[in-house]
Amino acid sequence: MARDKEQTKEKIIAAVEQLLAREGFSALGVNALAREAGVDKVLIYRYFDGMPGLLRSYGESANFWPTLNEVVGGDIENLKGKGIGAVVSEVLVNFSRALRKRPLTQEIMAWELVEQNELTAILSELREEWAKKLFATFATEAASTDLDLPAVTALFGAAINYLVIRGRSTPFFNLIEIDNDSGWQRLEAMIHLLCQRSFVSLEP
Amino acid sequence: MARDKEQTKEKIIAAVEQLLAREGFSALGVNALAREAGVDKVLIYRYFDGMPGLLRSYGESANFWPTLNEVVGGDIENLKGKGIGAVVSEVLVNFSRALRKRPLTQEIMAWELVEQNELTAILSELREEWAKKLFATFATEAASTDLDLPAVTALFGAAINYLVIRGRSTPFFNLIEIDNDSGWQRLEAMIHLLCQRSFVSLEP
DNA sequence: TACTTAAGTCACTTAATGGTGACTTAAGTA
DNA sequence: TACTTAAGTCACCATTAAGTGACTTAAGTA
Structure with missing residues (x-):
């Protein structure tokens, strides 16, 4: 040996x-x-x-976290014409899909809610950096809204995190099937719709 | 003895x-x-x-779950003139406040994400019943929107659950202070705003 | 008072965990 | 070849957990 x-x-x-x-x-x-x-x-x-x-x-x-490319959908330039609402909702939906493909990350995220240790600390740091970079990517568009962007993305991000983590062990939440695609399609549709209606483009 | x-x-x-x-x-x-x-x-x-x-x-x-009265804000009749968007966001904000006052419930909700046992099963059942009753309370108003109401409330409910649970051990999420009132005020404001802009009242 | 039932105590087994010190054995080198 | 270093093995300790069987002791009753 x-x-x-x-x-x-x-x-x-x-x-x-x-x-x-x-x-x-x-x-x-x-x-x-x-x-x-x-x-x-x-x-x-x-x-x-x-x-x-x-x-x-x-x-x-390890690399548990989705890449920025994965959530931006490949081409940032492509998004620029769409208006901030469409961009945000698209990123959120991509994020949810990326997360749903990563059972290991889900496991560690669940752990994060329950214990503090070296691993969850690293995940938190990564998430912080990641969020900052993401915000930086859309800094210019972000200025063109009257919404509190960190608060709005915190809400949607938290919702996605919760539903993904919970879907590991429970099929339903609030009458929605969170353990398969059919429920997530409804959720995605509402993410798009809420963002579309809420982000009003300000004229500078 | x-x-x-x-x-x-x-x-x-x-x-x-x-x-x-x-x-x-x-x-x-x-x-x-x-x-x-x-x-x-x-x-x-x-x-x-x-x-x-x-x-x-x-x-x-035990009674871990907020009462319906607590989240409806006391008088249902009072809400009826306000339009579905205002009603929903008010209920959501009341729910978040009620939850933030219940460390024990938070603890069990965290547990629920991580293990299945008799206690978490009971909590799930209670939540189901609770959600059904709540929907029933607003059945008539609920008809006056084109949104997928279960999906929308699942999103906001999940967000609130996650942020409350996470706030037990972590002060920040996505640059928002989730362990004190100042951050929650921003979140509440965005809940109100998102609902206000998203729920368009259909004329029957 | 004697007896039965059940409330509460105690001692023990089994199994798993985190952690450590002492050992053996292989690899590289003078 | 002889020697040193370090890789890997083994046996053991203390602690804690869940669970059980046998015991003592109090309360109610014939």
């Missing part, structure tokens, strides 16, 4: 992801992790200085 | 609430509970047949 430190580290980090995806964060412990990786748990302490350090390493190695 | 079965049962149920409020659901176990109630844990098995049965009893005994 080859003795390769780097490879063993990678096995451990891979095991974090597998275990998280398969069993959820409540099952994530030193013992279970070592078992999953087929490795002695003492190596987790030696290489990562314990669970928190391991989570930090994992957090830095 | 008096031997009073009913009183002991009540002590145990009270301990569920205290422990849940003080330590959160992750600390809620048979041992900790017996310790909190000052009672031998075997009684939890004898009287409630274990933890699940105890949660059921607790769930049936």
Whole structure:
């Protein structure tokens, strides 16, 4: 059996992801992790200085968050003619779709609501940066509305987060099917409609 | 020391609430509970047949959910002249305020996102009934809009749930202060504005 | 008063967890 | 080849949890 430190580290980090995806964060412990990786748990302490350090390493190695490109829909320029309302709703819908494709991210987001640790801290930071960059992308359009843009996007973003997280384990919310596409189509339609009617373009 | 079965049962149920409020659901176990109630844990098995049965009893005994009156604002008749948009946003804002006053409910709602058990099942049922009654209250007004009302209220309701739950442990979301009134004022203002602009009254 | 029932106590088992110290064994090097 | 370093193994500790069986003790009743 080859003795390769780097490879063993990678096995451990891979095991974090597998275990998280398969069993959820409540099952994530030193013992279970070592078992999953087929490795002695003492190596987790030696290489990562314990669970928190391991989570930090994992957090830095992974990419849970959708890319900006993914939510902007590929071509920013294309959106510029559409008016701020259409742009915002399109980004929100893209975001919800991107999130729904990422069970691992969902799992960590659920964890985030319940515990603070190195991993959720990293996710929070990433989200912050991400949101800032996104706002920066639309800085000029954002000026052309009388709405409180951070508040509005916080509302819609929070709604999407909640419904996606909740859809993991519950099929309905408020009579809407949140665990499949048919319900999400209704939600998407209302996101578009609410934004379309609410963002009035100011003439400068 | 008096031997009073009913009183002991009540002590145990009270301990569920205290422990849940003080330590959160992750600390809620048979041992900790017996310790909190000052009672031998075997009684939890004898009287409630274990933890699940105890949660059921607790769930049936408590009232975590805001009353309809609380979210309707006291007088339904008063709202009737206002138009559906104003009514909906007022109910939503009242709901958010009611929820923000209930740390225990917040705790259980967080739990609901992460685990399925007797208690969260009861909370889900209550929410379902509650939502149905609420919709029934405004059945006539609800007809006077072209919006998909369940979808719209699901979005706002989900947003409120998420932000309230998240505010327990994190001060900011998307640049908004969600752990105090100043941020919530901005959110409330946008809820009102979005509803006002989105609900167009149809003439019958 | 003697007896039965049930309320409450105690001690224990089993299993899992996080964490550590001492060991063995492989790889690289003087 | 002999030696050092570090990769990986193993056995163990303390703690905590859920759950159970046997016990004691109080209350009500014949």
